[in-house]
Amino acid sequence: MRQYELVERVQRYNPHADENLLNKAYVYAMTQHGSQTRASGDPYFSHPLEVAAILTDLRLDDATIVAALLHDTIEDTPTTRDEIDAKFGHEIGALVEGLTKIKKLDLVSKRAAQAENLRKLLLAVSEDVRVLLVKLADRLHNMRTLEFVPADKRKRIAEETLDIYGPLAGRMGIQWMREELEDLAFATLQPGAYKMISERLKDRWDAAAPEVAEIEAALHEKLKKAGISADIKGRSKRPYSVWRKMELRAISFEQLSDIYGFRVIVDDVADCYRTLGIVHTSWPMVPGKFKDYISTPKQNDYRSIHTTVLGPGHQRVELQVRTRQMHDVAEYGIAAHVLYKEDGAPPRPNGKDTGKDANGAGTTQRKSAVESNAYKWLRQLVDMLAEGDTPEEFLEHTKLQLFQDQVFCFTPKGRVVALPRGATAIDFAYAVHTDVGNNAIGCKINGRLEPLISQLTNGDEVEILTAKDQTPPAAWESIVITGKARQSIRRAARSQIRTQYAGLGRKMLERAFTRAERTYSDERLAAVIARLGQSNVDDALAAVGRGEIPSDHVIRAIYPDHRDESVARDVVRGEAREEEDRSDEGWFGLRRAMGLKFRWPGRSARSKRRESEDGGAIPIRGLHGDLPVQFAPKGGAVPGDRIVGIMTPGEGITIYPIQSPSLKTFDDQPDRWLDVRWEIDPDDPERFPAVIGVRVLNEPGSLAEIAQIIGEQDANIDTVAMTTRAPDFTEMEIALEVWDLKHLSRTMALVKNAGVVNAVWRVNG
Numbered sequence: 001m002r003q004y005e006l007v008e009r010v011q012r013y014n015p016h017a018d019e020n021l022l023n024k025a026y027v028y029a030m031t032q033h034g035s036q037t038r039a040s041g042d043p044y045f046s047h048p049l050e051v052a053a054i055l056t057d058l059r060l061d062d063a064t065i066v067a068a069l070l071h072d073t074i075e076d077t078p079t080t081r082d083e084i085d086a087k088f089g090h091e092i093g094a095l096v097e098g099l100t101k102i103k104k105l106d107l108v109s110k111r112a113a114q115a116e117n118l119r120k121l122l123l124a125v126s127e128d129v130r131v132l133l134v135k136l137a138d139r140l141h142n143m144r145t146l147e148f149v150p151a152d153k154r155k156r157i158a159e160e161t162l163d164i165y166g167p168l169a170g171r172m173g174i175q176w177m178r179e180e181l182e183d184l185a186f187a188t189l190q191p192g193a194y195k196m197i198s199e200r201l202k203d204r205w206d207a208a209a210p211e212v213a214e215i216e217a218a219l220h221e222k223l224k225k226a227g228i229s230a231d232i233k234g235r236s237k238r239p240y241s242v243w244r245k246m247e248l249r250a251i252s253f254e255q256l257s258d259i260y261g262f263r264v265i266v267d268d269v270a271d272c273y274r275t276l277g278i279v280h281t282s283w284p285m286v287p288g289k290f291k292d293y294i295s296t297p298k299q300n301d302y303r304s305i306h307t308t309v310l311g312p313g314h315q316r317v318e319l320q321v322r323t324r325q326m327h328d329v330a331e332y333g334i335a336a337h338v339l340y341k342e343d344g345a346p347p348r349p350n351g352k353d354t355g356k357d358a359n360g361a362g363t364t365q366r367k368s369a370v371e372s373n374a375y376k377w378l379r380q381l382v383d384m385l386a387e388g389d390t391p392e393e394f395l396e397h398t399k400l401q402l403f404q405d406q407v408f409c410f411t412p413k414g415r416v417v418a419l420p421r422g423a424t425a426i427d428f429a430y431a432v433h434t435d436v437g438n439n440a441i442g443c444k445i446n447g448r449l450e451p452l453i454s455q456l457t458n459g460d461e462v463e464i465l466t467a468k469d470q471t472p473p474a475a476w477e478s479i480v481i482t483g484k485a486r487q488s489i490r491r492a493a494r495s496q497i498r499t500q501y502a503g504l505g506r507k508m509l510e511r512a513f514t515r516a517e518r519t520y521s522d523e524r525l526a527a528v529i530a531r532l533g534q535s536n537v538d539d540a541l542a543a544v545g546r547g548e549i550p551s552d553h554v555i556r557a558i559y560p561d562h563r564d565e566s567v568a569r570d571v572v573r574g575e576a577r578e579e580e581d582r583s584d585e586g587w588f589g590l591r592r593a594m595g596l597k598f599r600w601p602g603r604s605a606r607s608k609r610r611e612s613e614d615g616g617a618i619p620i621r622g623l624h625g626d627l628p629v630q631f632a633p634k635g636g637a638v639p640g641d642r643i644v645g646i647m648t649p650g651e652g653i654t655i656y657p658i659q660s661p662s663l664k665t666f667d668d669q670p671d672r673w674l675d676v677r678w679e680i681d682p683d684d685p686e687r688f689p690a691v692i693g694v695r696v697l698n699e700p701g702s703l704a705e706i707a708q709i710i711g712e713q714d715a716n717i718d719t720v721a722m723t724t725r726a727p728d729f730t731e732m733e734i735a736l737e738v739w740d741l742k743h744l745s746r747t748m749a750l751v752k753n754a755g756v757v758n759a760v761w762r763v764n765g
């Protein structure tokens, strides 16, 4: 087909067609596809052109025809959506993108029988009914040229056509397309059966021809006499529908009746009923076959009178009587609505029309009318698609309503992931696999890097980026909306905490065993696990870490002859123990079980710098280390600070710089004090919290100046709080994140150097 032929075809039914737009699209698509060829060896461009031609048969609007010409450009050529938007407007851009998304469905069905999902997906992704119409035409042309495709691919495409596209065309009311799609698929999948049925249909038709001609002539005569002008067409049943009837009812071809019939097209509704009267008085009607879809139209707007009569030779002949307009609806289905709306404007369900549409009629008034139509239109489509008489179809109806609340996305390999509307990429990650969710660190949506908290939309292709040993932030729990993701995040948090406690437990045991001059090993612990009331080594270690099992118990479980000498040893060392709770049980036995040196609580203990005597102190690596650690809620602590740990059962260790006034609170709870030391991995640095106080002169821009200095020093500002506001100066506390004490001191010094700054000090809670 030539360029001018396409334009002519469109102009035949749409005199206002935008010739320039059609020509531009024709040339553009041809240029973009360039020298690409189809499996048949034809230039690739012949395909989109034929698809456009099919859509002119459906008499569709310019935008749809243009979208058909461009439908493979984004996927198969370097063309981008932006380019199409720029050249043809947003409306056409959206249609072509819809088609690009649907194209990925072909990948999906290759993997699994997901017909159910697929049909829903198709609807969800389309948004605009015209996308579906182009897709159907695309499939029809591919089916017509299927012989050139390799056998295995051929089979898959034919199956998909039979499962999805045929029924879809039917439900959209485009009968001829459904029949052609199904017959083509049937011929591909069951060539033997197709051949057999086609041949027999032809035989029967030939045999019945005289009788059919007789009826036709008689009918013509009678209608003419009654003054009814009618267009009468004889028709045979289609091979696939015959085959299905044979399969469904388990009958042989010979048992099939009414395999041919007439379609009588008249001028108006009154003539339909007059024709019916003439038919019924001329030939006996077959009971139970009469249906009046004129008084009660089908939900897809199909209107017609069906009846079956017994011909002279006792052949059953089916008759369909309808008006020209009813016939159009039956042939074009939903496409008939697209072109013929009362206001003459093609409906645009997605309402995203920029107004620069193909007909150049982009007034605001028109646009709002289109938008108000949008919802109605989509609903009508869904109703129509859901329409059906069988329980299965009813079931599907309910499912179709369900899918309104869902979004369907793809993995890069084309797997469909169905999620509730509002789901994020995190939900997607967990839906793919728990490990993917737990290790997620980022994502690409449609090839672009996006935050993991992004909400997904229909047809998004989502690629989750992962890193080993990553754990999900607890904050995700309130962001995700799927139960699976939420549970997994919770479980991961729990298991992370458990791991940290187990790590602490192991350190405590190793230390206690050394003190007791015994040897610790996981194997030895495993051997006595039942005696400790635990089910595995990790649980036992975590229980020790949480203070639920004193280290002594573990030592005695492994070495029944062990006597706790640590008390005596500590006394020998001259450390005061008198006031200490001697209970071996529970948390309060912990410190002693660990064999940690007793530290007098209070000012004197804190000020007495403990010589860095051994590795007995618990190494603190940071928030992401192997222990349940947190930092002084106010003031924090940074590597380089002299620190102590305060244990809180169930919460872990809180690290305080030794100068923290809060430590006084724990003076009377000596058992909660732990020896800790920094052990920072230089290869995996982490920032630590600290708070500084700053007194600045009230000058414009002073805060900005400070912020800049801090920023230049690569220190993060967490929060800034004004504490004192005097007429001439302001005091504030700035919560920072720094690498270590050196970093903090350098930053403080530079802040202090700033002209507006009067004083800088460290704040400790």
Ligand code: MN
Pocket: 047, 071, 072, 138
């Ligand atoms: Mn195509």
